[in-house]
Amino acid sequence: xxxxxxxxxxxxxxxxxxxxxxxxxxxxxxxxxxxxxxxxxxxxxxxxxxxxxxxxxxxxxxxxxxxxxxxxxxxxxxxxxxxxxxxxxxxxxxxxxxxxxxxxxxxxxxxxxxxxxxxxxxxxxxxxxxxxxxxxxxxxxxxxxxxxxxxxxxxxxxxxxxxxxxxxxxxxxxxxxxxxxxxxxxxxxxxxxxxxxxxxxxxxxxxxxxxxxxxxxxxxxxxxxxxxxxxxxxxxxxxxxxxxxxxxxxxxxxxxxxxxxxxxxxxxxxxxxxxxxxxxxxxxxxxxxxxxxxxxxxxxxxxxxxxxxxxxxxxxxxxxxxxxxxxxxxxxxxxxxxxxxxxxxxxxxxxxxxxxxxxxxxxxxxxxxxxxxxxxxxxxxxxxxxxxxxxxxxxxxxxxxxxxxxxxxxxxxxxxxxxxxxxxxxxxxxxxxxxxxxxxxxxxxxxxxxxxxxxxxxxxxxxxxxxxxxxxxxxxxxxxxxxxxxxxxxxxxxxxxxxxxxxxxxxxxxxxxxxxxxxxx
Numbered sequence: 001x002x003x004x005x006x007x008x009x010x011x012x013x014x015x016x017x018x019x020x021x022x023x024x025x026x027x028x029x030x031x032x033x034x035x036x037x038x039x040x041x042x043x044x045x046x047x048x049x050x051x052x053x054x055x056x057x058x059x060x061x062x063x064x065x066x067x068x069x070x071x072x073x074x075x076x077x078x079x080x081x082x083x084x085x086x087x088x089x090x091x092x093x094x095x096x097x098x099x100x101x102x103x104x105x106x107x108x109x110x111x112x113x114x115x116x117x118x119x120x121x122x123x124x125x126x127x128x129x130x131x132x133x134x135x136x137x138x139x140x141x142x143x144x145x146x147x148x149x150x151x152x153x154x155x156x157x158x159x160x161x162x163x164x165x166x167x168x169x170x171x172x173x174x175x176x177x178x179x180x181x182x183x184x185x186x187x188x189x190x191x192x193x194x195x196x197x198x199x200x201x202x203x204x205x206x207x208x209x210x211x212x213x214x215x216x217x218x219x220x221x222x223x224x225x226x227x228x229x230x231x232x233x234x235x236x237x238x239x240x241x242x243x244x245x246x247x248x249x250x251x252x253x254x255x256x257x258x259x260x261x262x263x264x265x266x267x268x269x270x271x272x273x274x275x276x277x278x279x280x281x282x283x284x285x286x287x288x289x290x291x292x293x294x295x296x297x298x299x300x301x302x303x304x305x306x307x308x309x310x311x312x313x314x315x316x317x318x319x320x321x322x323x324x325x326x327x328x329x330x331x332x333x334x335x336x337x338x339x340x341x342x343x344x345x346x347x348x349x350x351x352x353x354x355x356x357x358x359x360x361x362x363x364x365x366x367x368x369x370x371x372x373x374x375x376x377x378x379x380x381x382x383x384x385x386x387x388x389x390x391x392x393x394x395x396x397x398x399x400x401x402x403x404x405x406x407x408x409x410x411x412x413x414x415x416x417x418x419x420x421x422x423x424x425x426x427x428x429x430x431x432x433x434x435x436x437x438x439x440x441x442x443x444x445x446x447x448x449x450x451x452x453x454x455x456x457x458x459x460x461x462x463x464x465x466x467x468x469x470x471x472x473x474x475x476x477x478x479x480x481x482x483x484x485x486x487x488x489x490x491x492x493x494x495x496x497x498x499x500x501x502x503x504x505x506x507x508x509x510x511x512x513x514x515x516x517x518x519x520x521x
């Protein structure tokens with residue numbers, strides 16, 4: 001289980017199917033912004049306020065800094081191994097199959113659960129838009145799961161089904177559509193800043209940290225979700241002109257721009273409307289998304305004025321409350337139009353992780369089957385869509401974001417370890433982009449990921465090892481025996497199709513030749 005899939009074997013496919021280098025620093029930066037801005041800022045602002053109050057501004061900085069050092073580590077491996085598979089592929093090449101499986105299994109928490117979180121966030125904005133614009137009142141039991149006092153989040157289920165169907169049918173986002181959606185999101189946030197920042201009241205910033213440092217770091221652990229998506233820049237390294245310069249510009253540029261936007265949005269929301277946490281009747285801190293908080297929010301709203309932490313469409317709600325209801329509705333419309341593209345990207349990413357793991361033999365080969373008509377991996381797409389649908393139906397956005405963050409933090413930590421190990425194991429290999437000050441940056445990424453993980457809610461922290469244990473049962477029951485690399489080491493031919501890269505290990509004497517009748521049988 002410690003066997004590795006050599007970099008040369010992984011790169012064999014990329015060399016056969018190399019991509020044209022056409023992206024410059026501006027395109028990379030816009031790609032990163034499009035991947036980053038989503039549910040994190042449109043929805044989780046309310047979740048962060050419940051944990052940190054006005055101190056959530058520092059939470060954005062902390063989460064952004066951890067992402068920045070992790071992104072620099074990610075970029076080095078992405079420039080060396082510009083192929084599908086993300087952190088799973090990098091781990092396979094450096095740390096071995098066992099850790100690659102753990103990373104791939106954890107990425108389910110990153111992509112699939114994150115897609116569920118975005119679906120729930122989209123639901124909140126669309127339901128609010130229907131209520132305020134068209135005066136259509138959807139019962140609460142159909143817009144929230146049991147954890148928040150409802151039965152099922154029906155709008156989140158419907159958008160998950162729609163996006164899954166589009167991916168099965170083979171619908172692709174063009175660069176023009178992506179650019180248009182990025183423009184919508186940037187315009188919406190710019191409008192919010194323009195209207196909210198000038199009417200800020202300094203008294204709304206006091207007390208700045210009602211739950212002290214623990215609240216700020218805890219909110220940072222949740223807000224980390226708002227930055228996930230920057231890896232779209234690092235995975236485009238193969239298509240980038242002068243990656244040594246342009247990849248770090250795209251990574252850091254998109255993170256800096258989004259951090260500035262996030263800070264201004266947070267400042268506008270806090271200063272214009274207020275963002276103090278809501279406490280229980282006994283003075284206890286209520287968990288975001290809980291039934292207790294939902295009940296308390298109903299009482300406070302009935303008494304006059306909905307606190308920021310009680311809104312499922314935080315930014316639109318703030319604009320309505322400060323005298324701009326029409327612009328608030330437009331912002332809700334912008335979120336409703338733009339967020340489904342993020343769901344699509346995340347489900348797409350998850351299906352490709354499953355697809356690569358299946359091609360490596362670690363998952364059943366049926367998951368890498370391609371539809372004869374639509375030419376898409378339809379089975380794995382429907383499986384992924386089912387996971388997203390169930391999670392979106394029954395869990396609140398904050399819980400899903402925290403669960404997603406646990407998997408993402410683990411994957412980023414493993415990438416930082418892999419960068420340092422590869423510097424030792426293969427120092428002479430060509431690196432189109434090198435992480436600057438790697439022996440400082442990589443340890444900082446590891447420490448940052450560990451600190452944020454420790455401040456996640458208990459359920460999110462415990463779920464990761466439980467999820468890993470479940471994954472290991474699947475691995476030793478199937479993947480360990482069926483692994484293509486493992487079969488090659490045992491003298492069996494693992495190239496089951498012409499595009500599968502070699503292991504770099506010669507078959508044992510007496511093994512059938514690739515493509516021979518004996519091998520096929």
